[in-house]
Amino acid sequence: MTTPTQARSSIIAAGVGALRRYRAMAYVTGVMLLLLVVEMVLVYGVRIDDDAKRWIAWIPFAHGWIYVLYLVTVVDLWSKMRWRLGRLVVMVLGGVVPVMSFVVEKRVHADADAKIAAARAL
């Protein structure tokens, strides 16, 4: 038998875990997105030759899969925090617009912390 107190603390623990995973992926995705910008500038702007292109060809590939992992953590945290749909859209875009993930992470982190603190105070 789980008591209401135990149930609440496990829900809070799940929220804390989701926030930690989201934060880690937000930073990794943000850094990869900046690397992707550098890669695109070199390939499409500077037009480096194939010899040089090979060494950064892993970046678009890695960014694509890391973004998928980021989306998983986004949906997880968003559903656990019971936020509105607009917040999900902003979090998804955070991994697409350069630097935006850092800004969004700051806001999301603060809101999630407040929500977790409120749940603990119940």
Next chain:
Amino acid sequence: MTVRPVAVALTLVLGLGQGLAAAPVDHGDGPYADRLCGDTGIEASLCAIDRQVLVAQQGQEHRDRAIADGATCELRSSLWVCAGVRSVLAQRGGTTYGDTFLTPVEPGPVDPDLVAHELEHVRQWRLFGPDLAVLYLREGIDPCTNYFEESADLDAGGYTCG
């Protein structure tokens, strides 16, 4: 084999640097373009890292053997030169394996043009990998008609062709 992220990152940065440096010959337009690593996707990067590492290992092995046989090896403008190599491996005025140039000549100054020529061979090893040995021999032992010697500049290599 353990993967060391720092070593991989360093290889990527150094490789990109080499790639960005002025490339005298574009092998992507040459007859062996299909033997190069691809240029998109993670396979391209892994293939390039692999060949880079193999070239370093190959050069190291040849230097170790040359030193054991009494030759002297030193780094000259980013080319390892082993002088005084008495081995069938040091063909003609010298032969480059990976990043190491083995020459039967006694230690002394090395012509800068020759160094530039051999550095293009090092670049060829890095681009084509260990298969370069096979591709080179397929081109024939006559340097004047050998694609890899031609693209490394025959004059600089000390070859006189008609």
